[in-house]
Amino acid sequence: MKNFLRRVVNTDFLPMNEVRKIKVVLVMTFLLIVTAATIGFAFYFDYTNAVKIAVMAVFLFGSGLIYLLIRFNRIMAAIHVTIIYTIALTMFYTQGTDSFYAYLFFYISLTVIVFYQELYIFLSYGTLVLGYGIFYIMFHEANLIAPTDILGSVYAYVVLLVLFYLIFLFQSMNNEKLYTDLNLEWVKLNQVIGSYQDFTLFHLEEIRKKSKGVPFYEDRAFRKAVDELSVFVCEQLKDRGKEITNVLDLYIYIHERGLAKIIENEELSVSTKKIANRLDKYLLNRRTDMVSILMNFFTRFRSTDGYRPNRYEYHLGRLAPSTAEQVIALAFVYRYLANEPTAFDHYGQPDKIMSHEEICQLFAAPEMDEFLSDGQIAFFKENADLFRDHLGRKG
Amino acid sequence: MKREPARVFPEIEEYREMLEIKHLRAKNHFVLLLLALGGILTILYMAITHYQLAYTLSLAVAFSALILLNLACLAYGRENIRFNQLNKFVTTLGVFSVAVAMIFIFQSPSMLSLLFIAYAIAAFYQDRKVMLISNVSLLFMFLALMTNFRDFFKVENTSAENDFGLYFFVIIFISLLTISQYIMIKQKGFFYNQIAISRETEFRNIDFMIDMCEKATGSKIDTKGYFAAAEAFSKALSEKIGVDDAFAGKLAVLKDLEAGTKYERIIEKHPEVAADDLDRMSELLFTGRHKLRKVAIKMSRARAVDVHRREIFSETQFKTFNHPSDTLEIKIIAFAIFYAALKRGSAGMRPLSEAEIYDAIVHTDYYFYNDPAVMRIYRENNAVFDAIVKDAFAPEGGK
Numbered sequence: 001m002k003n004f005l006r007r008v009v010n011t012d013f014l015p016m017n018e019v020r021k022i023k024v025v026l027v028m029t030f031l032l033i034v035t036a037a038t039i040g041f042a043f044y045f046d047y048t049n050a051v052k053i054a055v056m057a058v059f060l061f062g063s064g065l066i067y068l069l070i071r072f073n074r075i076m077a078a079i080h081v082t083i084i085y086t087i088a089l090t091m092f093y094t095q096g097t098d099s100f101y102a103y104l105f106f107y108i109s110l111t112v113i114v115f116y117q118e119l120y121i122f123l124s125y126g127t128l129v130l131g132y133g134i135f136y137i138m139f140h141e142a143n144l145i146a147p148t149d150i151l152g153s154v155y156a157y158v159v160l161l162v163l164f165y166l167i168f169l170f171q172s173m174n175n176e177k178l179y180t181d182l183n184l185e186w187v188k189l190n191q192v193i194g195s196y197q198d199f200t201l202f203h204l205e206e207i208r209k210k211s212k213g214v215p216f217y218e219d220r221a222f223r224k225a226v227d228e229l230s231v232f233v234c235e236q237l238k239d240r241g242k243e244i245t246n247v248l249d250l251y252i253y254i255h256e257r258g259l260a261k262i263i264e265n266e267e268l269s270v271s272t273k274k275i276a277n278r279l280d281k282y283l284l285n286r287r288t289d290m291v292s293i294l295m296n297f298f299t300r301f302r303s304t305d306g307y308r309p310n311r312y313e314y315h316l317g318r319l320a321p322s323t324a325e326q327v328i329a330l331a332f333v334y335r336y337l338a339n340e341p342t343a344f345d346h347y348g349q350p351d352k353i354m355s356h357e358e359i360c361q362l363f364a365a366p367e368m369d370e371f372l373s374d375g376q377i378a379f380f381k382e383n384a385d386l387f388r389d390h391l392g393r394k395g
Numbered sequence: 396m397k398r399e400p401a402r403v404f405p406e407i408e409e410y411r412e413m414l415e416i417k418h419l420r421a422k423n424h425f426v427l428l429l430l431a432l433g434g435i436l437t438i439l440y441m442a443i444t445h446y447q448l449a450y451t452l453s454l455a456v457a458f459s460a461l462i463l464l465n466l467a468c469l470a471y472g473r474e475n476i477r478f479n480q481l482n483k484f485v486t487t488l489g490v491f492s493v494a495v496a497m498i499f500i501f502q503s504p505s506m507l508s509l510l511f512i513a514y515a516i517a518a519f520y521q522d523r524k525v526m527l528i529s530n531v532s533l534l535f536m537f538l539a540l541m542t543n544f545r546d547f548f549k550v551e552n553t554s555a556e557n558d559f560g561l562y563f564f565v566i567i568f569i570s571l572l573t574i575s576q577y578i579m580i581k582q583k584g585f586f587y588n589q590i591a592i593s594r595e596t597e598f599r600n601i602d603f604m605i606d607m608c609e610k611a612t613g614s615k616i617d618t619k620g621y622f623a624a625a626e627a628f629s630k631a632l633s634e635k636i637g638v639d640d641a642f643a644g645k646l647a648v649l650k651d652l653e654a655g656t657k658y659e660r661i662i663e664k665h666p667e668v669a670a671d672d673l674d675r676m677s678e679l680l681f682t683g684r685h686k687l688r689k690v691a692i693k694m695s696r697a698r699a700v701d702v703h704r705r706e707i708f709s710e711t712q713f714k715t716f717n718h719p720s721d722t723l724e725i726k727i728i729a730f731a732i733f734y735a736a737l738k739r740g741s742a743g744m745r746p747l748s749e750a751e752i753y754d755a756i757v758h759t760d761y762y763f764y765n766d767p768a769v770m771r772i773y774r775e776n777n778a779v780f781d782a783i784v785k786d787a788f789a790p791e792g793g794k
Contacts, residue, residue, distance in 0.1 A: 003767050012584030013763040015713040019582050026574055034567065044556045073719055100504060100548070101560030107511055108568050115575040117582065146549055150503045151444045159436065160508040167515040170425055174519075175583070178418060182586040184702060187712050189593040191700045192693070196600045200743075203604075203611035207742040210611075222739050225787035229731035229780060230724075236772045237723065247724045251732075278721050282729045284736070289714040290729065293764065294736055298744045299599035300403060300755060302606075305684070307406045312594040314690045319678045324645050327632070331625050332681045333691045340616070342695035350608075354695065367697035371690060383632060390628035 020075045020116070027082045027112055028066050034089060034108075035059050045096030055092055059085070079116055083125045086112045090129065094136050098143045106133035106161055114168040119176045122169060130165045134158055197287050197295055199350050216284045217255040251279050317373040330376055334359060335391040356388045403759040404599075407591035414587045416476045420469065422519050423479065426486060427465045429516055434458030437497065450500045457496060461489045487517040487525050491532040498540065504548045510536055511568075518576055521583050526576045530569065537565055592760065601692055602684045607743050616682045622650050648673070653680050715764045726766040730773070738784045749781040 004025065011019055038059070042052045062085045069078035090105040109129045113122055137144065137157045145153050208215070216222050227248055235241030254262060254276055262268060262276045282290040305311075313319060316333070320326045337359050343352040354362070363372065363380050372380075380387065402408065437458065441451040468482035494509040510533055517529040540547065541562065548561070609615060629642035648668055651661045658673050668676075681687040716729040740746030755761055757774055765773075773780060 003771075007767070008578070010763065011578055011581035012588055013760050014585065015715065016582075016585075017719055019578065019585070023578060026578070030567075030571055030574075037563065037567075041556070041560065097556075099557040099560055101557060101564045104561075104564045104568060107508070108564070108571060111568065111571050111575055115571075115578070117579060144504065146504050150501050150505070152440075153503050153505045156440075156501075156503065156505040157508070160505065160512060163433070163512055164508065164515055167429060167512065167519070170429070171515075171519055174422065174425060175579075178421075178583075179586060182590055183712075186586070186589050186593055187702050188700050189590070189597060190712060190714075191702065192696050193593065193597050193600050195696045195699055196597070196604045196692075200600065200604045200607050203607035204741065204743045206611040207607065211742055213742055216736060216739070216741065219739070221788050222735055225735040225738070225784045226728070226731045228783045228787060229735060230728050232776075232779065232783060233727045233731065233769060233772050234724065236776070237727075237768055244724050244727060248728055251728060275722070275725070278718075278725055279728070282716075282725075282732060284732070290732060290736075293714050293716075294733065294744075295600065295603065296596050297733075297737065297755065297761065298747075299596065299603055301745075301747060301751060302599065302603065304406075304599055304602065307409070309409065310678070311406065311598060312410060314693050316690065319686065319690070321675070324642055325676065325679060328625060328629075328642055328645055328649065329679050329687060329690075331628050332621060332679070332687050333694065335621055335624055336616075336681060336688065336691035337695060340691075342692065343699075362694065362698060365698055367700070368694070370697070371694050383635070386628060386631050386635065390631055391624050 017075065020079065021070065021073075023115060024066070024070055024075055024078045024082060027086075027115065028063070028070070028078075030112075031066075031082060031085055031089070032063060035063065038089065038092070041093075042096070044099075045092075047096055059088070062088070079118075079121070083109075083113055083116075083121065087125065087129060087132075090132070094140070098140070100144065103136070103144060103157075106130075106136070107164060110165060110168060114172060117172060117175055119172050122172045126165060126169070130161065133161050137161070193296075194287065194292065197292055198344070200295065201287050201291065202344075202350050217252060223252065247275060247279070250276055251282070254279060255283060255285050314371055315373075316371060316376060326376060327379070330372075330380060331387070331391055334380075334387045337362070338388075338392050353393065356384075356392055360384060401759050402588070403592060403755070403761060404595040407588075407595050410594060411584075411587050411591045414590060416479055419479045419483070419520070420472060422521070423465060423469055423472075423482060426516060426519050427462065427469070429519075430458065430462050430465065430486075430490070433512075434462065446500075454493070454497065454500070457489075457493050461486060461493065464489070483517075483520040483522055483525050484528065487520070487528050488532070490516050491529070491536065495536055495540075498547060499544075502547045507537075507540075507548055514572060518572075518579075521576070521580050523577075523580055526573070526580065529576075530573050533572075534569055537569075588760070597693075598689070601689050604692070605684055605688065610743065616688070618653055618682055621681065622646065622653075645676070648676060649679060652677055653682060716769075717764060717766045723766065723768070727769055730765050730769050734773075734780060735784055735787075738781075739788065749777065753777050 004022075007014065007018070008022055008026070011022060014022070035056075039056065042056070045052065047055070062081065066078050066081050066085070069075070069081060086109045090109045093102040093105050096102075106129060110126055113126045113129065116122075137154060141154045144157055150156070227245060230244045230248055231241040233241075234244040250272065259276060259280045263273055265273075268276075281288050284290060310319065316326055316329045320329045337354045338356065339353065341351045341353050343354075344350055345352040360381075362368070363377055368377065402411075434455070438451060438455050440446075441454065464485060465482060468478045468485075472479040472482070490513040491510070494513040497509055498506045514529050514533050517525050625646055626643070629646060630640055633640045633642070644665065644667065648661060648665050651664065652673065658670055661673060662668060662670065678686045681691070716726055716733065718726075721729070734752065737747045737752050738749075756765075757770075757777075762770055
């Protein structure tokens with residue numbers, strides 16, 4: 001419980017699938033509270049006792065189903081069941097009593113649906129609830145209007161419910177677009193960071209070879225440390241910890257044989273191959289998730305320039321406001337691209353230098369929006385020969 | 396007392412805030428649209444039903460004032476971002492005030508939903524302080540109206556059960572709205588956080604790459620060659636456009652900056668530049684870890700990026716040791732490898748101390764990269780972890 005609350009408070013640190021899980025657990029808790037209250041309210045409902053008991057049994061079954069789906073990590077299915085459960089509660093209330101509070105269930109249902117922040121879920125279930133809400137208002141107006149109510153108050157109910165739906169629809173659409181844009185930017189950034197890390201890893205290997213160091217996975221002390229740490233943690237969480245050493249042996253074996261050979265090996269069981277496949281992202285002999293996380297973590301402890309507001313600014317126009325400075329900056333950038341290695345060559349060495357034509361193509365690419373203004377690109381095109389002749393490749 | 400998790404890189408806070416404000420403007424446009432729609436519908440209804448002119452005009456003025464305020468804040472927000480923030484607080488209070496005014500004017504149970512509409516409009520901002528204002532306003536106004544103006548909401552089928560149900564479900568509804576808003580605000584924060592962390596990670600990874608490249612190859616940028624080429628280019632360009640060498644002065648200043656000459660000396664030599672100019676121009680240096688080199692490196696990678704739509708929301712993009720598809724054993728091994736690798740260090744990566752690792756793992760975002768159970772074990776037994784690794788790495792330990 002304490003751990004769950006800690007995760008709720010720190011939702012902004014958790015990935016989407018974890019947040020979905022938290023949402024379903026919260027909605028399930030909410031539904032359990034409402035269902036418990038429903039036992040009391042059901043005494044006033046117009047149904048026969050048999051119907052009341054049958055419906056409560058169905059709700060109980062629904063709660064059990066949601067619990068099982070969460071337990072077995074079927075989160076999307078659990079989301080659908082919680083929404084159907086909420087709509088069923090709405091119908092149970094609105095068909096069972098003439099009281100005004102039953103009308104609130106349309107707002108409650110829409111709030112539960114929008115909580116999940118999935119546009120297609122809101123469009124399908126949300127529209128269904130809205131349609132049912134309008135039907136309810138039109139056909140049960142006696143439950144909703146006051147003895148001396150305003151003219152057309154039934155339509156006010158409809159308009160306000162539609163507005164509530166529309167506001168959350170706009171919000172869902174806006175969030176969907178925002179999250180897609182941010183995700184795209186994030187994925188692109190991660191790919192670019194990966195390309196830097198490929199270079200860094202290459203150089204780190206060169207440095208290791210020069211200093212005659214052994215790789216992590218061949219270092220017996222490292223293997224011993226990992227082995228003992230794993231057994232220790234496993235023993236704290238399970239009855240026996242020694243079994244984990246089999247998984248660890250497999251992990252080392254993948255480094256020696258390679259995943260492809262393990263998958264092809266007919267003597268190994270399917271479950272072993274599955275585990276090998278999952279371990280692949282944590283290998284230490286190429287740029288895997290493990291290596292990326294290690295590098296990123298390590299950069300935290302390296303010295304860095306003090307923070308300035310333009311720390312993440314890479315646009316020449318904003319780094320150099322004057323035209324003369326922009327021209328000089330563009331000249332240096334061209335010189336760098338035309339003379340320094342910036343990619344891996346055909347032999348897997350980080351020695352590839354861009355040709356003048358490649359630089360021209362690069363400067364004309366839409367990705368350059370982040371670095372150059374239209375004016376700077378036009379200037380480069382007009383004077384491309386000067387750039388090539390004076391700043392091009394040495395020798 | 397347990398510390399709140401901090402950002403893995405303290406530098407990102409300002410950038411996160413900037414990202415929030417950038418998207419706040421788009422939300423302001425939506426709110427403006429909703430206010431205009433609400434205002435038109437209300438005035439239209441009052442005109443059709445021949446409501447008293449005084450009421451119609453007062454609501455028209457209230458809606459107009461809110462819309463004008465939004466427009467003004469949007470305009471001034473371009474100059475000073477604080478206006479965008481001011482706007483969300485004033486609009487939140489404004490929509491609740493208009494909702495209450497309408498409840499008093501119409502005195503109909505149908506108008507109770509106006510409080511929910513006001514809440515929904517304010518929820519657009521997805522801001523923690525706005526959420527607090529909305530919650531307090533909604534709860535206070537509901538209770539105040541139900542207690543003192545119960546007649547407004549009396550429908551034909553009034554009963555004790557109805558009264559209790561209304562209180563109970565409105566409170567339940569407000570709780571649900573609060574939890575929902577809280578999680579949505581946090582969820583949005585996750586994306587801003589990830590972008591900001593990636594920006595800083597990129598910045599530091601470029602530095603790391605440059606340093607390792609220089610360490611591995613022993614080669615540095617040929618500064619003299621760069622300046623000689625730039626001077627030749629500058630002369631040729633000046634000739635082409637028919638002016639005196641327009642860039643010589645700037646290049647001379649840059650050359651001094653690149654040589655590490657003190658600001659005072661440079662200003663003495665080039666009286667036309669001030670310290671602020673030198674600060675700005677130092678962004679145009681290209682050796683070591685300087686900015687222009689980073690620009691060129693980043694530029695060279697720009698076209699190598701190829702993202703497919705299906706990859707965007709893929710969980711595999713999130714690098715973590717807590718993948719839902721992994722078994723507990725895999726999660727344990729992943730953390731053990733990570734921890735032991737940090738302790739061991741390697742060429743170019745110094746071994747980290749227990750205090751450094753513990754602080755970064757337990758008190759920052761990295762805590763959530765791991766399975767909660769594994770993290771609990773580490774948090775409670777970090778001294779044991781330290782001892783195990785020290786023992787293994789002791790001169791005779793690896794045998």
